[in-house]
Amino acid sequence: MTTRHLYLDTSPPAYTGSRTELDKSAFHKTLPVLAVRVRPEKVGKFLKGDAMKRALLDIPKVRTVVSDPKEEGNRLVLLRMPNEGDIPPEALELIKTESNGLTEFNVNLDYNYWTADEILQSFLPEELREGAPSGFAMVGHIAHLNLNEEYLPYKYIIGQLILEKNNRVRTVVNKINSIDTQFRFFKMELLAGEPDYVVEHHESDCRFMFDFTKVYWNSRLHTEHDRLIQVFQPEEVVADVFAGVGPFAIPAGKKGCGVLANDLNPESYKYLAINAKNNRVDDTVKAFCEDGREFIQKSVSRLWEEPLPAYTGPKQSRVQEEKERRRLQRLKAEGQTVPIPPSEKQHGRRRISHFVMNLPDSAISFLDAFRGLLSGAEPALREQYSTMPMVHCHCFTREVDSRVNAEGDIRKRVEEKLGGALTSETSFHFVRSVAPNKDMYCISFRLPPEVAFGERM
Ligand SMILES: C[S@@+](CC[C@H](N)C(=O)[O-])C[C@H]1O[C@@H](n2cnc3c(N)ncnc32)[C@H](O)[C@@H]1O
Secondary structure: OOOOOOOEEOOOOOOOOOOOOHHHHHEEEEEEEEEEEEOOOHHHHHOOOOOOOOOOOOOOOOOOOOEEEOOOOOOOEEEEOOOOHHHOOOHHHHHHOOOOOOEEEEEEEEEHHHHHHHHHHOOHHHHOOOOOOOOEEOOOEEEEEEOOOOOHHHHHHHHHHHHOOOOOOOOEEEEEEEOOOOOOOOOEEEEOOOOEEEEEEEEOEEEEEOOOOOOOOOOHHHHHHHHHHOOOOOOOOOEEOOOOOOOHHHHHHHHOEEEEEEOOOHHHHHHHHHHHHOOOOOOOEEEEEEHHHHHHHHHHHHHHHEEEEOOOOOOHHHHHHHHHHHHHHHHHHOOOOOOOHHHHHOEOOOOOEEEOOOOOHHHHHHHHHHHOOOOOOOOOHHHHOOOOEEEEEEEEEEOOOHHHHHHHHHHHHHHHHHOOOOOOOOEEEEEEEEEEOOEEEEEEEOOOHHOOOOOOO
16 A cells, blocks of 8 residues: 655655565655744644644654754754645745744654555565455464465565564464364464464453464354354353354353353363353353264253253352352351352253354254254153254355255255254354355254154164
8 A cells, every 4th residue: 555645655665675584674765844943832833723734744653743953942843845835825924923944854764654564565576466465363462364375485574564563463373274174273384473372362251262273263253153142041051062162152151041062172172161260150151072963962961960050140240249258258257147149049950942053064964963862851851841942053055056045955954964844943044155155054943842852863
């Protein structure tokens, strides 16, 4: 991007230095301008009012008023033009009556002045400028990008620029176009900064910690996470079959939901448990490390045998909790009756209301695990499921010609795997386009009773 201001060209100079490393000294530019010599007490007159509006130097990161190098205590008010003939008459009038005259001044711009994009545009060979990487995504302190092959010879310089020009960035990585087939995390190479991949990332008002090189995380799913979290009611229990480090599970727990959260990747499981603790929801969010199929099959009886604490209203802050603890301690010390905490008075939660299955590549293939989920269950447990749970299953399209086809195709694949017809309580949500011919959807359906009470797979 070239930045031009009236009279002044503030774009970086044409780069003539080395292309194997960044020669920062090559980024130097001098802009000759005029300056008004004024007594300090008169500076305000030149900055306020309309007279000087069209004459003052106004470029980002450059001060308009500087000390006069030739006369101690005096100030220079910088103008945007190098020639007197360009100064508007109303400004000239003020200069004549209120200043000590005009002088020449050099504004010096250097490497620190320009943005990473501007430096890169000047640095790259001409044929690579259009389409040059201009953005990056952030996860915690890590900036990550996905460089096209033609930019790979310049990858370390691109990394250096991102690191030096963005205060929040401590590490810059390039995602290599290969993804771990089972656990879905990206392979990446360090371009600049510290080789520290354990991040603290914030989403949906929760704090997530994880090793970005070992677990799946995708900030682009933020809206989808929020969408489903809104669907869950605080009293409900959610079973998250492919939970990752908890972007559905932890915010749902914070909302009040009981959550059984599972991931087969031991690293995801480790951070899932840490995140539940760090967000103070480890009483209601329980982590598991099992294959998704096994987790689904065990989930109903697991919750029946070990119910999750009942919902007792919005979660208190740490300060409120501490206040309540002290109040109860005082009552006890005074020999008064200590009230039973509401969570101990009420029965626990024993029914799963939602299953979440975000493993779009293969989640549908796990659906047969629902067959016979409740068959053989004792009557009291069956009674809990007079209303069947909702299943929210993410998947990719196969039929790409139109969305109508896509929905029909997804429905067919789901019904085949479930071994039963979907009810009218079925909906489709387009999540995002992941590639030109690949869309991500979420199908939400109520588990058909004849599937759950039918024969086990
Ligand atoms: C696409 S990620 C979704 C993670 C998280 N729910 C989210 O929305 O960001 C899928 C997760 O499924 C886990 N996974 C893959 N195969 C699995 C399996 N057979 N059983 C359980 N988890 C599995 C991966 O480790 C990964 O964390």
